Amino acid sequence: xxxxxxxxxxxxxxxHLPARLGEPSFFASRHxxxxxKPAKAEGEVDLFEExxxxxxxxxxxxETPKIPAVQEIMKKMEELGECKAWCFDSEFDxxxxxxxxxxxxxxxxxxxxxxxxxxxxxxxxxxxxxxxYLDSDPKPPVQDLQFTDNGLTALxxxxxxxxxxxxxxxxxxxxxxxxxxxxxxxMEKLSLGLSQNEKLRHLSLQYCNIGxxxxxxxxxxxxxxxxxxxxxxxxxxxxxxxxxxxxxxxARRAKALVELDVYDNKFSDSPEVITILKDLFTNNISxxxxxxxxxxxxxxxxxxxxxxxxxxxxxxxxxxTEQVSTKTWEALEEVTSGKGKKGKxxx
Numbered sequence: 068x069x070x071x072x073x074x075x076x077x078x079x080x081x082x083h084l085p086a087r088l089g090e091p092s093f094f095a096s097r098h099x100x101x102x103x104k105p106a107k108a109e110g111e112v113d114l115f116e117e118x119x120x121x122x123x124x125x126x127x128x129x130e131t132p133k134i135p136a137v138q139e140i141m142k143k144m145e146e147l148g149e150c151k152a153w154c155f156d157s158e159f160d161x162x163x164x165x166x167x168x169x170x171x172x173x174x175x176x177x178x179x180x181x182x183x184x185x186x187x188x189x190x191x192x193x194x195x196x197x198x199x200y201l202d203s204d205p206k207p208p209v210q211d212l213q214f215t216d217n218g219l220t221a222l223x224x225x226x227x228x229x230x231x232x233x234x235x236x237x238x239x240x241x242x243x244x245x246x247x248x249x250x251x252x253x254m255e256k257l258s259l260g261l262s263q264n265e266k267l268r269h270l271s272l273q274y275c276n277i278g279x280x281x282x283x284x285x286x287x288x289x290x291x292x293x294x295x296x297x298x299x300x301x302x303x304x305x306x307x308x309x310x311x312x313x314x315x316x317x318a319r320r321a322k323a324l325v326e327l328d329v330y331d332n333k334f335s336d337s338p339e340v341i342t343i344l345k346d347l348f349t350n351n352i353s354x355x356x357x358x359x360x361x362x363x364x365x366x367x368x369x370x371x372x373x374x375x376x377x378x379x380x381x382x383x384x385x386x387x388t389e390q391v392s393t394k395t396w397e398a399l400e401e402v403t404s405g406k407g408k409k410g411k412x413x414x
Contacts, residue, residue: 114176115144122170131163152181152211161192168200175203181211189214191223198230201239212239216246224253228260231267235260240295241269248274251281258284265293268323274303282310286317295323302330302358308337315343324354330386331361336368345375348382355383364388369395376402 119141126133136155143150171179184193194214201207214223224244230236242261247253254277261267270288277285285301288294299318306314311334318324334340347354364372369391376382376399385403 114174114178117174118170118176121173122167125166125170126163129162129166131166132160134159134163134167137167149178151179152183153179154181154183154185155187155189156185158188161189164189164193165196165199168196171207172200172203175205177205177207179207179209181213182209183211183213184215184217185213186216188218190218191220191226193217194219194223194226198226201230201236206236206238208238209236210238211241213241213243214247215243219244219247219253220249221252221256223247224249224256225259228257230260231264232260233263237266240266242267243269243271244275245271245273245300246275248276250276251278251284253277254281254284258287262287262291264288264291265295268295269298270296271298271300272304273300273328277301277304277306277310279305279307279310282306282313285310286313289314289317289321289324292320294321296321297323298326299324300326300328301332302328302361304332306332306334308334308340310334312339312343315340315347318354319347319351322351322353324351326356327354328358329362330358333362335363336365336371341368341371344372348372348375348379352379352381355381357382357384358386360386360388362388364391366391366395369399373398373402 125131134155135157136153136159140150140153182197184197187193194217197212201209201212227242227244231239231242244257249257253275254272261270272285281304285299289296289299299321301314304310306329311329311332314329318327344359364387369387372385372387373395376385382403385399387399391399
């Protein structure tokens with residue numbers, strides 16, 4: 068009888084049953100609302116809240132429309148507590164964009180590490196607006212700056228040169244300006260600032276319509292004795308033989324440079340180009356990755372480059388052209404893989 072009257076152990080609760088009062092259920096724990104950003108300590112200024120107030124006031128004063136990307140950023144800030152990368156990938160009202168960056172500058176907002184403007188047709192005015200923010204004091208900690216397919220001209224390059232010059236922003240280490248056809252005039256303006264920049268490590272100027280005369284301005288950037296560039300991407304331009312000779316001459320003195328991409332720049336394997344390439348292979352041992360493909364390098368020119376590479380151990384990847392013979396291609400692969408660098412003859 069005592070055994071029958073003994074209290075039964077509690078039945079294990081299924082996670083699918085409703086929780087007892089005050090007890091979080093299985094589903095509730097999985098579908099909880101996103102964490103709100105932590106409250107600031109007493110006396111500490113919440114820069115995001117200050118920005119929202121200032122931005123709202125400026126929007127009302129100038130009667131500018133909302134920018135969808137900004138609404139997304141604010142939503143992310145509310146849900147996650149931070150948004151370090153501010154990305155824009157659709158067209159926006161120019162005045163609204165200017166008001167945005169002026170508002171950020173007014174409250175000295177310093178929690179952005181990347182600004183990316185992709186295919187927005189913002190043109191030079193969008194560059195001017197962002198440079199105004201980047202020039203503020205203290206300097207914002209932005210390290211990644213991109214304007215891709217955004218209609219920049221030489222004027223926009225001039226704004227960037229001033230901001231990234233010797234007296235400008237010292238934080239940015241990546242600049243991407245791909246698919247902006249500013250050409251040689253823009254390259255000339257850009258070099259005025261970047262030829263005295265000692266912080267930039269990654270520069271991408273792909274498909275920017277830079278012509279033969281533009282190579283000298285790229286060289287000015289590379290020859291700066293404090294140049295910190297590690298990656299330079301120039302594919303899809305029109306450097307030709309004169310321009311590529313200038314770029315390669317500058318790269319000889321760029322001791323931090325690790326990767327050089329000059330794919331499809333319309334140059335050939337003239338004696339001058341081959342000579343300066345071999346000289347570069349030998350004298351800049353930090354530069355280990357080259358992309359020379361998409362240009363008019365014959366099997367004979369490629370063979371000459373392979374022979375120059377055989378005694379060198381620092382070369383990692385060298386892409387020459389897809390049009391060489393299988394034998395030359397295999398020799399190139401063997402040299403850069405480290406198998407043929409101890410005097411082993413390859414033809």
